[in-house]
Amino acid sequence: MLTKIDNTIKYGKQRGGFGIQILYPGLVKPELNDSGFSTIGRIDHTRITPGTIIPMHPHKDDEILTYLRSGKVKHKDSEGHIETISNQRLMMMNAGSSFYHQERTLKEDDILEGLQIFLRPQVEGLKPKVQFHRLQNTYSINQWRKIAGKSEAYPMQIRSNTWLMDLRLEKGKEISLPNPPAESCVFLFYVFDGKIEVENKMTLETGESVLIESDRPKFFADETSDILLFITQLDAPYFEGGMYSGNLHH
Template sequence: MLTKIDSAIKYGKQHGGFGIEILYPGLALPQLNDTGFSTIGRMDHARITPGTLIPMHPHRDDEILTYLRAGSVQHRDSEGGTGIISNQKLMMMNAGEKFRHEELVLEDAGVLEGLQIFIRPQAAGLKPQVQFHQLTEIYSRNQWRKIAGKGDDYPLQIRSNTWMMDMRLEAGSKTVLPETSTDDIAFLFYVLSGEVQVNEDLSLNSGESMLIEATYPTFHALKTSDIVLFITQTNAPHFDGGMYSGNLQ
């Protein structure tokens, strides 16, 4: 089953230089009675002007991936962690039982654009931790790249049966979903920028996405497109009461 999610389903927020579009993927399937989709709770597509400070604030029971495509951020958190996040240095905050952080968008790197993704952990009350990962290249051209997930072959660890990959699919190129060895799998395919044709009759533009269950479509880039892909095991245990990843219904 293919379920297209267009931008109309998103919630927009703007405050000064801080602007986000919030995707609750479960809203595309109202029969679920869940704003999330299995382990995928929420995704924020952010555009933030340089010099903006997002002050210290709490998180609880969220697995939070910061994935930037432009701009850079100075990070500081309650676990004593600091670091610069950019389109080549990504961050995973495993918030657990108690966690606080702040982010300052740096002046010299231009407008920030990227995703903050809230994944549901396998259980509540886990120990908080912060992970960073340096990419060797900004883009993975026409090939799925492992970013975050459960297992030693993923550089950033997610504490539930969830996996995230990315790709820059160049104009005219085609791809398919990666093979998985796990049962009861579903996908969320998100076009961060560009335009992608799905099979022969659907298209996804920048900011649009698709839930994919029990089928393996072909993707054709009509324009060079930056894509992120989430894989979730739908029958795996997860906690849906996180501060941001939890079900709002």
């Protein structure tokens, strides 16, 4: 089963230099009564002008991936880290029981564009920690690359049965889904930028995605496209009360 998630389902916010399009993937399936889908709580597609400060603020029981494609941000947190995040240096904040962070985009840099991804932990109250990972190359051309997941094969760890991969699919190229890392897995194929044909069934443009519950379609790039792939295991436990990743209906 393929369920397209178009941009009309998103919530848009703009405050000063901070622009955000928020996707609650579960809203495409209202019968589930969950704003998230399994362990995927919320996906924020952000555009932030240089010199913008996002003041110190809390998180609790969220697993948060900062995935940038342009621009740089200076990160500071309650665990004592001060780092610069970019499209080659990614960050996973495992917020756990209590965590604070501040972000400031660099004045001399490009507009920051990326995803802030809020995933659900397996249980509440875990010890907070922060992970950083430097990509060998900014883009993975026509090949799935492991970013974060519940496996030592992934460079950053997620504390629930969730896995994230990415790739840049060049115009005219085709790709299939990777093998699922576990039983009962569902895929969310997110087009960060570009235009993708999902066999002959639908077209996905920038910001759109498709929930893939049983089919294993092929994807064709009408134009060079940057993709992020979410994999979640439906029958695995998760905590749905996170500050940002939690279920809005509860």
